[in-house]
Amino acid sequence: MAATPEPRTPRGRAGLEALLAAPERAVVALDFDGTLAPIVARPEDARAHPGAVAALARLAPRIGSVVVITGRPAEVAVRYGGFAGVPGLDRMTVLGHYGAERWEASTGTVSAPPLHPGVRAARDELPALLEGAGSGPAAADLAGVHVEDKGGRAVAVHTRRAARPQAAFDLLHAPLRELADRHGLHLEPGRMVLELRPPGMDKGIALAGYLRESGAGSVLYAGDDLGDLAAFDAVEELRGEGIAGLLVCSGSEEVAELAARADLVVDGPEGVVGLLDSLATALGA
Template sequence: MDFRSAEAERHYEDVVAHASGLVVGMDFDGTLAPIVEDPAAATILPGTGDLLVDLAESVSALAVITGRPARQVLALGGLEEVGVAVGQHGRVLHVLGQYGNERWSSVDRRILSPQPPRGLSTFESRLPGLLRRYDAEGAYVEDKGLAVGIHTRRLDDPRGAFDRLLDPVRGLAEELGLQVEPGRLVIEVRAPGTDKGAAVRRLVEQVGAQAFCFVGDDLGDVAAFRAVRDLREQGAVAGLLVCAGSPEERALVDLADVVVDGPDGVQEFLRRLAADTGVRAG
């Protein structure tokens, strides 16, 4: 667990001091779950669910904020069961799927979701031809309902395919009024107008958070990092930014207060935060 500066250590102490009003928000892939070739096979690291339940004893709320569909994350992470256990401490687990477009909580336990964005079905129908033109026919296309993910990880040259596809995918998406979100060897196409930063701001307002810690690993988490940083600079919340580092993606390192080593490092961070906030709460 690497504090980037003395100021970063002070930010950590500040969120610990505000434990009773602290919301801990986390990405899923690359943060709670290791990155794998098949997105459908990504599962939360063993023991992480128990750590989240332990942490719920002393913080205000927990949130998983992800680009994945909420239903998928609930299943892969066993998060419905985690939510039940969190509820026994009188706390709430929020799952905000598809960058906040979908909402679930352990209180009402139903997913609220809008209609798919206009233009998405046309994008999907034109995508196979685009993949053929740019020599990426083997890319895995994930239909998320409200978005489409184009994964290049399974190809012989994953980074080269990603780089070839990014601009043409962005051009087609923009033509159809859609937004592109690059990630770790995945290009997501979705409706414009929301991102993880907006999801963080809504959650802060919804629960009346006094502090917010966000843990992420990828480009899609940059908006959440900036939202927490801006709220912290405005004096609205105490804030802490934690990057689950990886060799593939360094975008969050310069923004982070704390850098840990992937999902294993996230476990260590959650264990320390649970211990430190538990001491203060007791």
């Protein structure tokens, strides 16, 4: 088993040292898509890396808690991740829809607030918006664009399968921003995806709330996309309150900003699994 990678920054090294010194007060927080699961062309085809569940099951009993924070519905992340009923993951939490939904392995249930009416309204307007944006010469650029309804709590427009993914992304950004503003929603750009969701929902808010609730002394957060920047911000703020933090980027050339801010960059989900395994080994698993 490889040794635990060394963070490149002093604060990252301090975060790793705190996790290993007092694992019972450590939280390992992870994004799902691009971090535990490889990015795929069809969101419904995403599944956790083959080694992810085993690595988490080795590590989880040795630390305070493991939490997955994702834009997906919590139940979908649990199903695609294969987290339910796994020995060792009985204290795992999944915060879906950027924290609006919460699944606890101990009960197997999901709790959530009422739906935001703006999401449904925006979803209903999307077909006409996409048809209008794709008229004329732009039609070829938008071929293959598809809409994902995230259980009524968010709606995402994916351009990865478009004939020209970046051109489609750029073409749709402004009209989707206007649509989001009109319905009181937030527009979150990501890796060839534009997501409309209610305000006050982001991974930073979800992570900070979970850490305060758990009384964490340290946190490792791993992500891969622009939506993870809010969680990075939260960790940096919490460092000022005495919670040691290690920021990990599941490496991607598509999101250079996240890699630049990370204390440690690993090679995608496979690198994340290797990191989790190395932590488990270092803690005696």
